[in-house]
Amino acid sequence: MTRIASDTMREQLKVYFIMGSVNCAKPPAEVLAEAIAGGITLFQFREKGSGALVGEQKYELAKQLQHICREHGIPFIVNDDVELALALDADGVHIGQEDEDARIVRAKIGDKILGVSAHNLEEARAAMDAGADYIGVGPIYPTKSKEDAKKAQGPEIIRLLRRHGIAIPLVAIGGVTADNAGEVIAAGADGVSVISAIASASSPETAARQLVRAVQSSKKGA
Numbered sequence: 001m002t003r004i005a006s007d008t009m010r011e012q013l014k015v016y017f018i019m020g021s022v023n024c025a026k027p028p029a030e031v032l033a034e035a036i037a038g039g040i041t042l043f044q045f046r047e048k049g050s051g052a053l054v055g056e057q058k059y060e061l062a063k064q065l066q067h068i069c070r071e072h073g074i075p076f077i078v079n080d081d082v083e084l085a086l087a088l089d090a091d092g093v094h095i096g097q098e099d100e101d102a103r104i105v106r107a108k109i110g111d112k113i114l115g116v117s118a119h120n121l122e123e124a125r126a127a128m129d130a131g132a133d134y135i136g137v138g139p140i141y142p143t144k145s146k147e148d149a150k151k152a153q154g155p156e157i158i159r160l161l162r163r164h165g166i167a168i169p170l171v172a173i174g175g176v177t178a179d180n181a182g183e184v185i186a187a188g189a190d191g192v193s194v195i196s197a198i199a200s201a202s203s204p205e206t207a208a209r210q211l212v213r214a215v216q217s218s219k220k221g222a
């Protein structure tokens with residue numbers, strides 16, 4: 001296996017749904033199936049926060065959601081838990097600044113997809129040097145989905161990174177909705193990642209479809 005090509009990574013980052021059981025108003029498997037029907041391009045299993053599953057229950061839910069992704073050809077990424085990602089033979093992992101060092105994770109996962117969170121130019125450069133395939137930049141807008149989120153920076157942080165030559169595939173995260181996704185793409189993001197915009201929607205399928213349309217129309221306009 002070889003590392004994912006940047007252009008393929010950019011395509012996959014377009015509408016990146018992230019969720020765990022605590023984010024879902026309906027059973028997670030139902031929410032994921034609807035989100036896939038609505039056109040999401042990538043999925044991250046992020047079982048975190050108060051009430052999150054652990055151990056066997058977490059493993060079983062991950063397996064169930066990975067199966068749904070495999071049925072529809074959607075890559076399955078695991079947040080934080082590198083051991084779980086390896087046990088499931090997931091398509092990749094996403095780690096934050098407070099998780100295991102990106103170089104160590106890269107050595108453990110081989111050519112699987114490696115995503116790293118970055119909040120500023122220094123962290124973005126370090127992620128690239130460590131072999132990340134994409135970076136998650138945010139929070140762009142205020143978010144309710146992450147208990148310890150940093151201060152929202154607006155789309156300006158994306159423009160700043162691109163201006164300083166950060167050309168790596170980049171997904172924007174934090175308070176992104178169909179209404180503000182366009183300005184995030186216009187600022188230079190390859191895609192948007194969302195939790196509550198889809199997970200807590202009455203129709204995750206409609207919510208996903210609206211995000212896909214917002215991203216596509218902004219890219220056409222670019």
Ligand SMILES: C=C1C=NC(C(F)(F)F)=NC1=N
Nearest residue numbers: 079094117135136171173193
């Ligand atoms: C904290 C996070 C930041 N960014 C991302 C992603 F969108 F995947 F890049 N995922 C996370 N879990």
Ligand SMILES: [Mg+2]
Nearest residue numbers: 080095096099
């Ligand atoms: Mg983390």
